[in-house]
Amino acid sequence: MDHFQLKDGVLHAEDVALSDIAEQVGTPVYVYSRATLERHARVFREGLKDAGKIHLAFAVKSNPNLAVLKILANQGYGADVVSGGELERALAAGMKADDIVFSGVGKSRAELTLGLDKGIGQFNLESEEEGQMLAEIAASRGENASATLRVNPDVDAGTHAKISTGKAENKFGVAIDVAPDIFARLSKLEGLNLRGVAVHIGSQLQNLDPLEKCYTRMGQLLSDLRSAGHAITHVDLGGGLGVPYKPEENPPSPADYGAMVARVTEGWDVTLMFEPGRVIAGNSGVMMTQVIRIKPGVNSDFVIVDAAMNDLMRPAIYDAWHHFEAVQPTGDSMTASIVGPICESSDIFAKEREVDRVQTDDLGIFRTAGAYGATMANTYNSRPLVPEVLVDGDKYAVVAERIEPSTIMAAEHVPDWLK
Numbered sequence: 001m002d003h004f005q006l007k008d009g010v011l012h013a014e015d016v017a018l019s020d021i022a023e024q025v026g027t028p029v030y031v032y033s034r035a036t037l038e039r040h041a042r043v044f045r046e047g048l049k050d051a052g053k054i055h056l057a058f059a060v061k062s063n064p065n066l067a068v069l070k071i072l073a074n075q076g077y078g079a080d081v082v083s084g085g086e087l088e089r090a091l092a093a094g095m096k097a098d099d100i101v102f103s104g105v106g107k108s109r110a111e112l113t114l115g116l117d118k119g120i121g122q123f124n125l126e127s128e129e130e131g132q133m134l135a136e137i138a139a140s141r142g143e144n145a146s147a148t149l150r151v152n153p154d155v156d157a158g159t160h161a162k163i164s165t166g167k168a169e170n171k172f173g174v175a176i177d178v179a180p181d182i183f184a185r186l187s188k189l190e191g192l193n194l195r196g197v198a199v200h201i202g203s204q205l206q207n208l209d210p211l212e213k214c215y216t217r218m219g220q221l222l223s224d225l226r227s228a229g230h231a232i233t234h235v236d237l238g239g240g241l242g243v244p245y246k247p248e249e250n251p252p253s254p255a256d257y258g259a260m261v262a263r264v265t266e267g268w269d270v271t272l273m274f275e276p277g278r279v280i281a282g283n284s285g286v287m288m289t290q291v292i293r294i295k296p297g298v299n300s301d302f303v304i305v306d307a308a309m310n311d312l313m314r315p316a317i318y319d320a321w322h323h324f325e326a327v328q329p330t331g332d333s334m335t336a337s338i339v340g341p342i343c344e345s346s347d348i349f350a351k352e353r354e355v356d357r358v359q360t361d362d363l364g365i366f367r368t369a370g371a372y373g374a375t376m377a378n379t380y381n382s383r384p385l386v387p388e389v390l391v392d393g394d395k396y397a398v399v400a401e402r403i404e405p406s407t408i409m410a411a412e413h414v415p416d417w418l419k
């Protein structure tokens with residue numbers, strides 16, 4: 001459930017008319033709903049009520065806006081970060097260092113050091129080599145870094161290939177069959193407190209079966225590691241729960257997920273860690289755009305909007321579907337392709353789709369844009385970087401400004417020898 005609904009014929013975010021935001025802030029713009037973010041954070045936690053001791057780490061990559069992170073920090077969430085930049089953001093938003101988990105396949109020496117400097121709670125190691133580097137840095141400082149070993153369980157998540165991470169051929173983690181040997185070697189290293197294992201098989205999962213298969217394999221690994229004499233106190237089960245992008249989609253709910261987790265992990269006697277991103281942020285945000293003009297096409301008209309693939313990349317790179325709606329729908333519909341102004345044929349949000357009828361200057365939204373939306377935006381075609389707005393009841397604030405090309409140009413330099 002979200003708080004983007006029609007009121008008196010105008011789409012609102014909570015109690016704010018989206019048309020008011022467009023007038024004040026301009027378009028394209030991302031709009032987030034605080035009440036929706038909080039609701040999703042609560043529902044996810046409640047889903048896990050029977051899963052014993054849990055630790056929730058919001059996947060910062062899905063929406064790293066400081067105001068969004070602050071809301072999640074207030075809901076008792078920590079952070080799953082994958083770069084020094086995300087780590088700095090989580091801390092700046094008020095998340096406790098101890099609640100931060102550092103994931104990512106290529107943590108550099110500088111990033112590992114930053115994690116130690118800040119005293120983060122856990123590193124999820126993606127290779128033996130990374131474990132050796134972390135151990136060496138921590139030992140040289142007389143410290144002991146808490147860590148888990150990320151395992152690749154060789155499970156097909158059944159999601160888009162570009163967001164699958166748990167197949168043997170993927171770059172993530174260490175193969176589950178060699179994990180016990182690597183664990184044994186790493187656990188002997190000075191500087192490392194190897195306390196568990198981690199897994200994440202992919203994102204936008206539509207079905208619990210692959211997750212159940214994966215967690216069952218992790219249960220077997222857990223007992224093998226314990227039989228080998230290792231003390232395991234933490235198992236990180238990653239993120240990945242899907243959300244509905246189309247009205248008719250019905251992915252498993254956090255309650256279904258939590259019930260499966262409670263059943264599969266019964267008796268594990270560990271702190272279970274979770275890294276949800278999309279399920280919290282996805283339907284908490286929309287991207288609003290304005291129609292520039294309608295252009296006749298061969299198969300259907302083109303609705304040319306002022307948002308483009310640089311603002312919301314998911315359709316261009318994953319063929320993702322984002323539901324389009326007019327901010328002030330007339331009740332009529334049309335078949336059209338919705339496209340942005342960028343000079344690439346992949347700059348298309350909807351192909352020959354039945355949508356609300358819109359005309360020049362009308363406003364529309366793409367739903368489910370709160371996760372992997374603004375965070376993946378860029379300035380291709382020297383377009384501005386898209387701004388973000390947070391709504392709370394009847395008030396709203398710009399939580400990320402539009403960054404104009406002039407600001408970006410100011411950081412570029414033409415060397416003297418070209419002048």
Ligand code: LLP
Nearest residue numbers: 059103200203204239240275276277278372
């Ligand atoms: N933990 C790890 C280690 C991850 O790699 C990810 C996502 C998550 C947690 C959060 O997964 P979530 O709960 O959000 O599914 N840009 C793509 C999604 C990439 C996901 C990458 N990893 C998209 O727009 O669909």
